[in-house]
Amino acid sequence: MTVEDRFLNLLPGGLRACVERGVPLRDLTTLQVGGPAALVCPAHNPEQARRFHEAALRSGLPWFVLGGGSNVLADDRGFSGVVMRVAGQACEMRGDVVTAAAGLGFDELIARTLRAGLTGLEFASGIPGTLGGALAGNAGCYGHEIREFVRQATVLTGDGDLVQVGCDDFGFRYRGTALRDAGSVVLEVVLQLSHGDVESACEERQAHLADRLAKHPVHEPSAGSWFRNLEPAEPGGRRQAAGALLEQVGAKAMREGDAAVFPRHANIIVNLGRAGSGDVRRLAARMRDAVRDRFGVTLEEEVRYLDPAADVVA
Ligand SMILES: Cc1cc2nc3c(=O)[nH]c(=O)nc-3n(C[C@H](O)[C@H](O)[C@H](O)COP(=O)(O)OP(=O)(O)OC[C@H]3O[C@@H](n4cnc5c(N)ncnc54)[C@H](O)[C@@H]3O)c2cc1C
Numbered sequence: 001m002t003v004e005d006r007f008l009n010l011l012p013g014g015l016r017a018c019v020e021r022g023v024p025l026r027d028l029t030t031l032q033v034g035g036p037a038a039l040v041c042p043a044h045n046p047e048q049a050r051r052f053h054e055a056a057l058r059s060g061l062p063w064f065v066l067g068g069g070s071n072v073l074a075d076d077r078g079f080s081g082v083v084m085r086v087a088g089q090a091c092e093m094r095g096d097v098v099t100a101a102a103g104l105g106f107d108e109l110i111a112r113t114l115r116a117g118l119t120g121l122e123f124a125s126g127i128p129g130t131l132g133g134a135l136a137g138n139a140g141c142y143g144h145e146i147r148e149f150v151r152q153a154t155v156l157t158g159d160g161d162l163v164q165v166g167c168d169d170f171g172f173r174y175r176g177t178a179l180r181d182a183g184s185v186v187l188e189v190v191l192q193l194s195h196g197d198v199e200s201a202c203e204e205r206q207a208h209l210a211d212r213l214a215k216h217p218v219h220e221p222s223a224g225s226w227f228r229n230l231e232p233a234e235p236g237g238r239r240q241a242a243g244a245l246l247e248q249v250g251a252k253a254m255r256e257g258d259a260a261v262f263p264r265h266a267n268i269i270v271n272l273g274r275a276g277s278g279d280v281r282r283l284a285a286r287m288r289d290a291v292r293d294r295f296g297v298t299l300e301e302e303v304r305y306l307d308p309a310a311d312v313v314a
Contacts, residue, residue, distance in 0.1 A: 230245075
């Protein structure tokens with residue numbers, strides 16, 4: 001019996017039927033790079049996530065959690081384990097409190113909350129991916145981060161327990177959380193929004209969407225900013241944009257195979273059509289080396305690399 005069969009045998013029949021084999025990761029990631037994942041499991045609720053996780057642990061298969069795949073570089077060789085897709089879409093609003101499943105599209109949630117007269121999340125308009133991915137990575141832009149709105153969440157721990165956590169338990173930091181580092185999966189989220197000025201919030205949303213359209217590859221395959229901005233030189237100072245340094249070293253003209261730097265944003269790699277993971281890695285290395293050689297600083301990836309057999313991402 002193969003290890004994949006052992007995994008499938010550990011699942012109840014209904015869940016087993018949902019598992020897909022050999023799904024190309026290029027179809028599950030916005031950069032559209034990556035070979036087949038051995039097993040892809042959509043979890044529509046916390047209990048399904050728990051069952052998939054338990055079966056992966058017991059069968060000894062590596063494990064990776066995927067939301068919208070908008071911040072991930074998968075490998076051409078694929079992934080030899082279980083990819084769990086957080087797929088729950090439920091959303092309920094009571095007063096100014098929103099409870100939503102982590103698989104809901106983040107921008108879809110923003111649009112829905114504004115339609116319901118709730119403000120707060122408009123700053124993040126246009127960020128691709130899921131609510132869970134946004135929380136796990138503390139997504140942010142235009143001076144705000146999602147952490148400002150989190151009250152509590154249902155989380156699957158690395159040990160396989162479903163637990164409720166509060167905002168302080170996330171260990172939020174710039175573009176990351178201690179919770180994600182520990183291998184926990186965000187499954188449901190409770191957010192505190194406001195009954196604010198919806199008209200101006202909608203205007204802000206439209207302005208951000210237009211700004212993204214002008215500056216970001218909204219239609220081309222990409223994974224957003226490749227490198228993290230640099231820590232401020234002094235406490236309380238501003239982060240230095242990695243894109244500004246990359247611009248000065250001529251990154252916008254760099255290309256490796258079909259992986260190229262986006263002409264309007266020096267910190268974004270786009271797939272011109274048939275880029276492989278090797279092309280993308282080589283291009284990212286050139287970008288980092290050029291900045292290191294000129295400015296003496298080493299850029300760190302914001303994008304997460306999914307290695308072929310690892311159950312922890314870099
Ligand atoms: C055009 C473009 C613009 C972008 N602009 C921004 C921006 O302005 N600000 C910003 O912060 N980001 C931006 N991003 C990056 C990306 O969209 C965000 O990081 C997004 O929140 C990732 O969500 P996801 O569901 O796609 O996560 P994925 O890409 O699927 O996963 C990213 C990481 O989070 C983990 N993860 C995913 N879901 C969960 C979960 N439920 N529980 C635990 N871990 C999980 C994965 O294992 C992986 O390590 C942009 C990306 C693109 C392509």
